[in-house]
Structure formats: structure tokens, C-alpha cells
Amino acid sequence: MVTIIDRTLTTFNTSGMTARDLNHFCNLLFTCGITKIELTPDLVDRLSFPATAAVLKQWLGGRRFFLTQIYPDPLASDRPGPKESKPLWRLEPNELVEKNIPVTKLNPRYHQKIRITGLEDLMTRDYPAVFAALLDSGVDTLDLCPDNQMHCATAIALEWLLAGGQSISCGFANHHNFPPLEEVLMGLKLSQPDLFTGDLSVLGELRDLYEKLAGQPVGKMKAIIGTDIFKVESGIHVDGVLKNPHTYEPFNPQTVGNQREIVLGKHSGRQSLLYKLNDSDLSESATHTILKRIKSRCTQLGRNLSDRELRTLASEVQNDKQKKVYC
Numbered sequence: 001m002v003t004i005i006d007r008t009l010t011t012f013n014t015s016g017m018t019a020r021d022l023n024h025f026c027n028l029l030f031t032c033g034i035t036k037i038e039l040t041p042d043l044v045d046r047l048s049f050p051a052t053a054a055v056l057k058q059w060l061g062g063r064r065f066f067l068t069q070i071y072p073d074p075l076a077s078d079r080p081g082p083k084e085s086k087p088l089w090r091l092e093p094n095e096l097v098e099k100n101i102p103v104t105k106l107n108p109r110y111h112q113k114i115r116i117t118g119l120e121d122l123m124t125r126d127y128p129a130v131f132a133a134l135l136d137s138g139v140d141t142l143d144l145c146p147d148n149q150m151h152c153a154t155a156i157a158l159e160w161l162l163a164g165g166q167s168i169s170c171g172f173a174n175h176h177n178f179p180p181l182e183e184v185l186m187g188l189k190l191s192q193p194d195l196f197t198g199d200l201s202v203l204g205e206l207r208d209l210y211e212k213l214a215g216q217p218v219g220k221m222k223a224i225i226g227t228d229i230f231k232v233e234s235g236i237h238v239d240g241v242l243k244n245p246h247t248y249e250p251f252n253p254q255t256v257g258n259q260r261e262i263v264l265g266k267h268s269g270r271q272s273l274l275y276k277l278n279d280s281d282l283s284e285s286a287t288h289t290i291l292k293r294i295k296s297r298c299t300q301l302g303r304n305l306s307d308r309e310l311r312t313l314a315s316e317v318q319n320d321k322q323k324k325v326y327c
Contacts, residue, residue: 001166002035002161002166002167002168002188002195003035003036003143003166003167003168004033004034004035004036004167004168004170004181004184004185005034005035005036005037005038005143005167005168005169005170006029006034006036006037006038006169006170006171006172006181007038007145007169007170007171007175007176007178008029008171008172008175008176008178008181008210009022009025009026009037009038009039009040009043010038010039010040011171011175011176012213012214014040014042014043014046017046017213019046019047021209021212021213022043022046022047022213023047024209025206025209025210025213026047028202028205028206028209029172029206031198031199031202032181032182032185032198032199032200032202032203032206033185033188033196033197033198033199033200034181034198038169097113097114097115098114098115098117098145099114099115099116099117100116100117100118112139112140112141113139113140113141113143114139114141114142114143115143115144115145115169116134116142116143116144116145116146117145117146117147118146118147119144119146119147119156120146120147120148120149120150120152120153121150121152122146122152122156123150123152123155123156127156127159128159128163131159131160131163131164131165132163134165135163135164135165141167142165142166142167143167143168143169144156144157144160144165144167144168144169145168145169145170145178145179146160146179147177148174148177148178148179148180149177153177153178153179153180154179154180154183154184154187156179157170157179157184157187158184158187158188158191161188162191168184170184172206172210173207173210173214173218173222173225174222175210175214180223180224182200182203182223182224182225182256183223183224185198185200186200186224186251186256189251189255190250190251200255200256200257201254201255201256201257202257203224203225203256203257204225204227204256204257204258205257206225207225207227224256225256227258229258230249230253230258230259230260230261231261231262231263232248232260232261232262232263232272233262233263233264233265233266233267233268233272233304234267234268234269235267235268235269235270235271235272236269238262238268238269238271238272238275239269239271241260242271242275245260262275262276263304263305264276264294264298264304264305264310265294265295265298265303265304265305266294266295266298266299268291268294268295269291270287270291273287273290273291273294274287276307276310277310277311277314286317286318289317290313290314290317293313293316293317294310294313297309297313
């Protein structure tokens, strides 16, 4: 069973966050398929855990916050006055020792639970041999959290899991240069669909909440979660995606809570225009004129045209062609 740990919240400034937003963020992460969420003591105090053991057990299910069970306060029975009814929450001890060291220097005699960091240049080396050395090191628990400075962390993480690794740590939206969680999850969904049980359709909602909590936007073209990654403008792309979406889409937009959008701009062609206007009877002359005006208008505005602007422009062209002057 592969363990996927999310570390996003450990690097947040949580002072301005509400318990409701924090709980919702965690719930969305678990829905995506996360195994564990790494928390700080401050976050545990602010999260709204159920008050009783029975409700907590039902609420947690297979979810883990580095919290494995409820420990009664050992001193509670010795204290005078009314007994405390609310249990004392304690984090499951995070015994992962972070190491950014050469693989050859791993010594399981000193550490049985290790998180390997760094390795940003691993894809330029003999990474199968490195993975084999790690797996043969004798360490009981070996978690990998490769750095993403060279934008290879997703590939390294997936190759690690395919090689037999059992634990990977990530961060949402490439947070803190951790492996991008959404990319790793999608890679698992595409490569091991029978084993992956997460629901990635909530990624759009998770992105919006992340932007609120982090106070920074996610790039519109960010892989998997960018708002504009399914916007299609180029004429040849529109023609291809309308005939067969798999031509340009490795997965259905609805899979990640997004939707395909055909937009009109400087690179649009006839197919895009006919699709947007839903008018297959538009003449060649009118089509050429409308496209010419679209490209001119988009160049002037520095953006795509909205559907309303397109309809207005098309009506103007049609009206111009119907006007005739007789002497």
C-alpha cells in the first residue's frame, strides 16, 4: 500500500486561517486520495476534531493526521476537582528523520524511519540504481520528498513508486518546492487506475481554497489544476479536440473539476468560429470577414473575445453584408 503524505500546511502561516477553512482543506485532501496529512502542533490545536472517541473514530476512518489514537491524560485522575471529559490530543510522533545525503551513506543502524530530500538532479543520473540502493538499505520506513528546483520532482516521485517505493511526500501546487501533489496523484491515476481510489474532481475547489489560505494565485496554466489548461484557441487544436478529445487531452477535464472551453483569438480558425456561433451555414465570405475582425480586435484588446463580444461582432458583419446601396 502506497503512502502519500501531504506537507502543504506545515509551511503555511496559519495565523489568519479559520478552523473551518483548515478542516475543509484537509477534507478535500483526503478526498483526493491522500493517506496522511502532516501537521504542526499549532494546526492540531486549531483543527476542529470531534470531541469523543467514538465520533473521532468514525470521522477519521482511514484518514490520518499523524494522529493514531486518543491518549488519556495520565495525570487527569490525580488532579483535584472535576475530571476532564475532553481527551488530550497528541500527534502521532513524526519519526521521519530528513536526510539530504548521498545514498551510499545511509546507515539503518542509526535511523529506521528516514525521509530523503534533495535529489533534484536525480533524473540526470542512474536513478534506477539509486532507487535499488535505497530499497536495499535496510531502513524500515523510507519516504521520498525530492526537491523540485529542476522541475523533475513529479517524475522522480512516480519512478520511485513504480520501482517499489512505498512512501512519498508532496505539497499542493508545488508548494515549498515539494513534489506537486496534484501531478503525483494524476500520474498514479493514469498509471495504476485499478489501485488509485481518490476523487480528483475536487481539485478545482482545493485550488481555490489553497489560493485563499496561501494568499497567492496558482498559475492559470499550472499542470492539472490551472484554470486555463483546457482553453483551446488554435484552429488546428480546436478541430482535433472536437473530433477526438484524446488528441490533445490526456484526461477528461471533468476528472479534475474543470471543463473544456473553446475561445476565439488571434489564432482561431473556421472550425472554432462555426462551433462558437453554432452556425454551419455561415458563408465562406462572412467567415473570412468575421475571423479577420476577430484577430484585429484581439490584437487591439490583448485578450480573447467573450461570447457576447463575438455575437456582437458577427451581427455587425452580417448587417454590413445585408446593406446594399442602389443608385
